[in-house]
Amino acid sequence: MSTIKPVNQKAWWLVLPVVVCVAFSAVLPLMTVVNYSLQDIISPERRVFVGTEWFAAAMRDEELHSALWRQLTFSLAVLTVEIPLGIMLALSMPAKGWKASAVLVVVALSLLIPWNVVGTIWQIFGRADIGLLGAMLQKMGFDYNYTGNATHAWLTVLVMDVWHWTPLVALLCYAGLRSIPDAYYQAARIDGASRFAVFRYIQLPKMRGVLMIAVLLRFMDSFMIYTEPFVLTGGGPGNATTFLSEYLTQKAVGQFDVGPAAAFSLIYFLIILLLCFILYNWMQRVGTADKEGAGHE
Amino acid sequence: MNDNRTLPRTLFLVVYIVFALLPIYWMINMSFKTNEEILSSFTFFPQHFTWDNYKTIFTDASWYSGYINSLIIVAINMTISICVALPAAYAFSRYSFLGDKHLFFWLLTNRMTPPAVFLLPFFQLYTTLGLMDTHIAVALAHLVFNVPLAVWILEGFMSGVPREIDETAYIDGYSFPRFFLTIFLPLIKAGVGVAAFFCFMFSWVELLLARTLTSVDAKPIVATMTRTVSAAGMDWATLAAAGVLTIVPGAIVIWFVRHYIAKGFAMGRV
Amino acid sequence: MFDWMVWTTPVAVFFICIALMLAGMTVWEIKSPTTLRKGFLPIATTRGDRLFIGLLIAAYINLAFVGLAGKFAEWLQLEQEPSVWISFAVSIAVLALVMRKG
Incomplete structure (x- = not known):
């Protein structure tokens, strides 16, 4: 099979409906x-x-600058937590059998929950009076309150994002790991390579590509995060969780x-x-x- | 592998799964409680198991009409997205033409642009067209990210079908539409399913545009859910029940495309 | 029909220029197809890629200039903020450079 696609300018006719559609809703x-x-x-x-x-x-605009910094800090925090966690998760997921599919479904679950419901879930889960997380933290002696305390609100949004999106990183890495032939592991075992050496010289290089995609996807998605913090905190308290999209929306719709x-x-x-x-x-x-x-x- | 190597990993996995499931369980748990129970006592299982919250949603027009509106919006959006994306994805996967790579990139940028950027003009555009607070307005607005997504996913699946099949069919005298509908489409029906699922998902959950472009008649459930504060304070139980119900349609669709979801995510296309 | 878009002449001119550029690139592409090549940019690019990269850089230059215009006026003790035409000229030069050598 030749890998070079035949040139056919008539293909433009097939693309035309998409171009018209997207031009109407994006270019105009x-x-x-x-x-x-x-x-x-x-x-x-x-x-x-x-x-x-x-x-x-x-x-x-000073407010815009601070929103931008908040956004960048948040996006970087998301990456520093989710990428290692996702890799660890992918490494611990079983490779074969019914366990593999079961774990896969459970892990993918949070990706498939509507974003505003993710917000709702955490809104309920984190409340100190009615939520499991909030109540447990209170019991442990933390004065946890995400609706009043800026740091707590910010951390809650971060944990929520980790809960929501780490599976994406894990699934991408998992796909990368599955593409490693067994022969590589056998060779490593014969050489008596340590677990870390296997990770560093076999698994990590194979995951490099998908990992980069995961990093960029997560960075971009967290950069335009809107629904979840809006439902959870509404950008508050103060403007501790007012990220770029939220700020823009406030300006555009709120203040017009x-x-x-x-x-x-x-x-x-x-x-x-x-x-x-x-x-x-x-x-x-x-x-x-x-x-x-x-x-x- | 010996046990002392795999044990920490299994442990980590179990801990993560608990972390993943607990918040969901808590919401489901709450949806079966009464508001009094939620606020007064703290229990892992509903003490007074009740279906009332679900009954409220199914009998109160302001709730269930939200679901109906959402379904209409999503159905319109899904149909248009898939219909226009199919031929385009075929073109991208089979031919090279002038500017194809740039066009593809341009489509991708639309998937990645925050809807907030388009908010103001959409408002003006649909006001001018007299489409404010209609299902079609929201459905059209959601095309901006769903069409590129559908093209992207479908292109991935179509590229997996060998080109010899097309060539053989053309030699056998099939016309393009007939070949496409009777031979090609059945081959990629999994892809269509996955694409439809993700269009469904993203249109179903999109909050910002849906909230701005509707007020009463076409208000989708996600917008309804953001205003559950009543005179008696937050109506947590109903909110939880609504959340559970919002997951249900997605869960049903997942069931049909379950084998391909991981593939869809794994291609990094979402 | 297009009233809601509140057109102004400069924006119209800008988009006509973009459209002309795309048309020009298309014609050029038909006359002499581009080849992938490696210049000073980190990736191998075609003509279209270079145009895009050039335009993107040009946009960033203009933005940075507008943002820093106040600062420039302070440092150089100018009466008013420097004209955006300066950054426009610079960005066109960068665009040309990227097109030729990128």
């Missing part, structure tokens, strides 16, 4: 956002062209600051675009590396 709005971002809109009839003023304002919100949207979009580009190229690279690897065996 994006153009509108650009328009908004350059004007002060008092009403549809009364609007003033203000140039780059909103962008300048957004770039110097169309211009600044639009400028902010575009900046947000540019960040996402860059991350996306890195992710896409990395996935392409992993894809081709896999194919080449398969060719050698």
Whole structure:
């Protein structure tokens, strides 16, 4: 089978419906956002062209900066917890048999729960008066209260995200691990390699590709997190858990600051675009590396 | 493998599974309690087992209409997404054409863009079209992330079907539509299932756009669930029951595509 | 019909430029297909990739400039903030550089 796809420009006709669909719901709005971002809109009839003023304002907005820092800290915290935990989980998951499928289903469970219900679950679970987690922490002597204490709220959102998304990392790593031929392990056993050596020189290199994808996916997804903290804490207390999406929504819908919100949207979009580009190229690279690897065996 | 090696791993796994299941169990537990019991005593099992919370949801129009609205929105969205994504995914997996890689990347960016970015224009757009507070508005708005996702998943499954099948069919004189519907589609029905499942999921749970574009008539369940504060304080029991019910449709769909979920996630496409 | 998009001339010009660029790239691609090559960028790129990377960098340059314009005015003791046309010129130059050598 040849791996090079035949060139056929008529294929554009097959893609056309998707292009029309997505253009309607993505390109038109994006153009509108650009328009908004350059004007002060008092009403549809009364609007003033203000140039780059909103962008300048957004770039110097202290609240935005702190939201951005909060977001970055959160995303990095998510990565530092979820990636090692996911790897450990993937390593401990059984490889074969009914146990493997059962564990797989249980682990994947939290990924399939609607995001707002994830928020609800933790809202209930964490309450000090009615929730198991909250009550247990209270018993242990912590004055735990995620609705009042900023640090607790932040930690609760983090734990919730770990609960929700670590399985994704684990599943990706698990898929990577399954692609290692048994012969590698046998060779390692003959050489008397330690457990750590097996991990470091056999398992980790094989997982490198999927791991990078996991890192980027988690980073991007946590970067646009909205539903779960909104349900859990509503961005509070104060603005301890007001991440970028939440901040943008407050600006756009709450205060109806169309211009600044639009400028902010575009900046947000540019960040996402860059991350996306890195992710896409990395996935392409992993894809081709896999194919080449398969060719050698 | 000897035992002292695997034991810590098993232990870790068990601990994680408890951590994974406990919050879910707690919600289910709560959905069978009364509000008084929830607030007054602290129990691992419902003392006064009750179906009342579920009854409330099925009899109170403000609750069950949320589910109906959600189902309508998701159905419209899923149908459109899959229908437009199928030919496109075929094109991406079978041919190379001018700008295909860039087009694919552009689709991907839409999947990754926070819906908050599109919020303002959507509001204006649907107000202008007179579609505010209708099912179709939310369904169309959700296309922005579901169509790229469907294309992406389907392309992965289609690439797994050898191209010789297409070529043989064309030699045998099949037209493209006939080949696609009678031969190709049955081959990738698992892929269609997985794609449909994820479209279902993401449309079912999307909160921000759904909340902004609807007010009364088309309000989906996720938006309903964010306002359970009544005069008597939070209605925890009903909220928990609603949460359990929100998981149910997803669980049913999972059952049909259970063998492929891991594959869908493992491809990193979600 | 398109009133809700509150068009302004500069934005219209901007998007027409983008559209023309895409059209131009298409025509160029048909006339002489691009090849994957490795320049100073860390990945091998085609012409289209370089255009995208160039535009993205250009956008970031302009943003950074707008953000720092106030600072620039302070440091250089200017009467007003420097014009965005400066950063625009710089970004076009970077775009050209990425297209040629990237």
